[in-house]
Amino acid sequence: MPHDEAFATARDPARAVTASLLAWVWPGLGHVYLRRRGKALILMGAILALFVLGIFMNARLELHTGLEDPLALLFSVAQMGIGAPYFLARGLGFEAGVVTSPTYEYGNTFTAVGGLLNILVILDALDTARGRKP
């Protein structure tokens, strides 16, 4: 890509916003939009694997919106970081979890870490769209 074209692309705020939103909606989609398909595929696979394994380890996807329990709110935000898969799993009836399951806490950790890692992926897509990363 010629230097002027790369500079103009990096200065396009709509491209950065679109990449960030797509990266939140589905892990890796922002990088697909930015034509980093290999990176997108690996990020998508790893993050979705964390989330799906967490669901099958009986994680809870309960939605906390109030401030009466700030840690539960932060936990919900962490899980929601993965975007559409979170709402899809809730819609499919996986929101309750099984608190008596031996893998319940592992499942919670897997789903929350998947969401938190996707927040890093969103920031990476933003930096890539702005031309700060290759």
Add this chain to the structure above:
Amino acid sequence: MHSHLVILVVFSALVATVFAMLLRDTTRQRLSFGVLAFAAFVVSTLVIGWLTNPFPR
């Protein structure tokens, strides 16, 4: 998946993969960083688990 060790290994591998993809730019750098991060996760967990073994509560 009820084995603590298997869960540790799977979790470490997936998280190390994401970190390697985000924090390094070339395939070679990503491979070496990913292996190092994976080993650090597994070894540090085992060491901390061993050190805390005398204090179950």
